[in-house]
Amino acid sequence: MYTKIITEKMLLAGVWVESQRTFDVFDPQNNRLIAKVPLATKDDMLFAIEKGQEAFKKHPFWPTHERISVLNKAADYVEKNRERYANTIASEGSKTITEARGEVKRAIQTIRISAEEARRINGETINFDQKEGSENRIGYYYRFPIGVIGAITPFNDPLNLVAHKIAPAIASGNAIVVKPASVTPLSALLLGEAFVHAGLPKGFLSIVPGSGKEIGELLVTHPTIKMVSFTGGLETGEKIAHQAGLKKISMELGSNSPVIVLEDANLNEAVESCVSGSFSAVGQNCIGVQRIFIEESIYKSFRDAFVERTSQMKTGDKMLESTDMGPMINEGEAKRVEGWVNEALYKGAKILTGGKRNGAFYEPTVLTDVPETAVIAKEEIFGPVVLLYSVKNLKDAIKQSNDVNYGLQAGIFTKDIEKAFYTIKNMDVGGIMVNDSSDYRIDAMPFGGIKGSGLGREGVRSSIESMTEPKVVCFNLQDYQM
Numbered sequence: 001m002y003t004k005i006i007t008e009k010m011l012l013a014g015v016w017v018e019s020q021r022t023f024d025v026f027d028p029q030n031n032r033l034i035a036k037v038p039l040a041t042k043d044d045m046l047f048a049i050e051k052g053q054e055a056f057k058k059h060p061f062w063p064t065h066e067r068i069s070v071l072n073k074a075a076d077y078v079e080k081n082r083e084r085y086a087n088t089i090a091s092e093g094s095k096t097i098t099e100a101r102g103e104v105k106r107a108i109q110t111i112r113i114s115a116e117e118a119r120r121i122n123g124e125t126i127n128f129d130q131k132e133g134s135e136n137r138i139g140y141y142y143r144f145p146i147g148v149i150g151a152i153t154p155f156n157d158p159l160n161l162v163a164h165k166i167a168p169a170i171a172s173g174n175a176i177v178v179k180p181a182s183v184t185p186l187s188a189l190l191l192g193e194a195f196v197h198a199g200l201p202k203g204f205l206s207i208v209p210g211s212g213k214e215i216g217e218l219l220v221t222h223p224t225i226k227m228v229s230f231t232g233g234l235e236t237g238e239k240i241a242h243q244a245g246l247k248k249i250s251m252e253l254g255s256n257s258p259v260i261v262l263e264d265a266n267l268n269e270a271v272e273s274c275v276s277g278s279f280s281a282v283g284q285n286c287i288g289v290q291r292i293f294i295e296e297s298i299y300k301s302f303r304d305a306f307v308e309r310t311s312q313m314k315t316g317d318k319m320l321e322s323t324d325m326g327p328m329i330n331e332g333e334a335k336r337v338e339g340w341v342n343e344a345l346y347k348g349a350k351i352l353t354g355g356k357r358n359g360a361f362y363e364p365t366v367l368t369d370v371p372e373t374a375v376i377a378k379e380e381i382f383g384p385v386v387l388l389y390s391v392k393n394l395k396d397a398i399k400q401s402n403d404v405n406y407g408l409q410a411g412i413f414t415k416d417i418e419k420a421f422y423t424i425k426n427m428d429v430g431g432i433m434v435n436d437s438s439d440y441r442i443d444a445m446p447f448g449g450i451k452g453s454g455l456g457r458e459g460v461r462s463s464i465e466s467m468t469e470p471k472v473v474c475f476n477l478q479d480y481q482m
């Protein structure tokens with residue numbers, strides 16, 4: 001159990017540093033102080049960026065085998081200390097200890113996949129002779145690292161989403177400066193411990209906790225930072241995109257993911273998958289199920305089964321293995337969700353289960369008849385609330401699914417291949433899961449969305465691609481006879 005108050009250090013260019021200024025990290029379940037973390041200054045951030053540039057310049061051609069070795073050693077370290085990582089995630093964040101253990105397993109995978117993908121950062125030959133007059137030319141392109149990457153990460157997956165920035169950056173030979181979420185910095189700092197232990201050359205990694213506004217903006221705008229890799233809310237993402245200027249940006253933003261359930265679906269599977277997809281991480285999940293469109297012929301049976309299964313969820317102490325759902329990240333967020341639900345009810349929505357708040361805890365909640373004018377109908381709830389809709393047919397479901405400013409992932413439950421492919425083609429999202437809810441992802445797949453859900457793709461290989469540039473090489477061999 002992660003019980004004592006500890007004073008964390010920040011990782012500046014591979015060195016653990018204390019600071020006069022600190023900020024408190026609380027356990028959202030009971031508001032217990034669990035750590036005092038350095039509140040990095042602008043000078044700390046500048047130091048981290050400058051040392052990152054120095055390290056990158058010192059190792060411009062850092063051998064692949066060394067990068068692979070560091071990544072695997074870091075993964076081994078996390079694996080060896082997995083319970084400590086799980087307790088840290090669960091203590092500072094919303095996840096139950098069971099969910100936290102799952103996240104640790106994913107983070108280990110993310111780092112190991114990055115080690116594998118480091119082997120496959122290849123280019124390809126180019127047939128220059130496709131152009132008349134280039135018969136004597138031969139060449140290829142290869143990929144090279146871009147330099148220092150600035151990463152800013154959210155609170156809800158405080159370990160794996162940080163690993164999903166650091167590991168691809170290291171795999172591709174870049175330096176990286178991470179500004180973790182201020183409410184959950186401990187998991188990120190602990191991940192830094194793994195890379196220091198793995199022998200990552202000094203300077204390649206800094207983890208700089210502090211205010212997004214103060215030091216995050218500095219990271220985003222600094223000319224040495226060649227890419228901003230941001231994961232967080234749409235509003236913040238838009239701010240950062242405008243501030244970043246001429247540099248690569250990766251934006252992994254929000255969503256209010258739809259799932260369609262057709263009358264030929266396996267009802268039990270659809271219910272189980274949608275309940276899990278709706279309430280894991282207390283619904284604080286970018287691809288969490290928020291809107292379910294059910295074909296009218298099965299609406300009542302799906303609704304009743306879904307509500308029954310939801311009401312069986314055990315909400316409570318996140319450190320108990322018997323708990324299904326812990327608290328939201330803080331009482332303020334739970335109050336926001338409560339306000340959005342009450343607004344929808346005021347406008348005519350009906351509540352089928354849930355709707356009660358106790359501090360940062362908010363019951364798993366199911367609404368129907370939510371009017372389009374309700375905030376909760378169009379915005380990202382990012383909480384344990386799901387909206388059910390009865391629809392006449394698939395086309396109606398797709399039209400309503402697409403009628404929002406998000407497009408990350410969606411799900412459809414059907415055995416009909418024609419309808420599945422019709423949905424694949426017509427759903428405006430970055431990922432569509434057939435016979436899974438929207439909440440399905442592996443870290444090896446391309447991941448990201450369209451519209452307000454982001455720019456670019458993560459997924460280890462996609463991340464590595466975005467963190468490198470192609471360089472074309474062409475030999476004009478004057479005496480070369482094809």
Ligand SMILES: NC(=O)c1ccc[n+]([C@@H]2O[C@H](COP(=O)([O-])OP(=O)(O)OC[C@H]3O[C@@H](n4cnc5c(N)ncnc54)[C@H](O)[C@@H]3O)[C@@H](O)[C@H]2O)c1
Nearest residue numbers: 153154155180181212213216217232233236252253254286
């Ligand atoms: N698409 C994805 O892969 C993905 C994954 C996880 C979370 N998210 C999204 O993240 C959001 C929830 O996370 P959150 O509440 O931590 O998001 P947030 O946008 O509030 O904060 C994200 C990060 O940005 C920093 N930040 C805040 N203001 C900033 C500024 N002006 N300049 C620079 N940095 C700033 C924060 O300190 C934090 O580290 C949800 O919208 C969720 O959908 C998306």
Ligand SMILES: O=C[C@H](O)CS(=O)(=O)O
Nearest residue numbers: 156157284285286287441
């Ligand atoms: O919150 C968004 C996350 O990226 C979803 S997942 O935890 O990576 O599946």
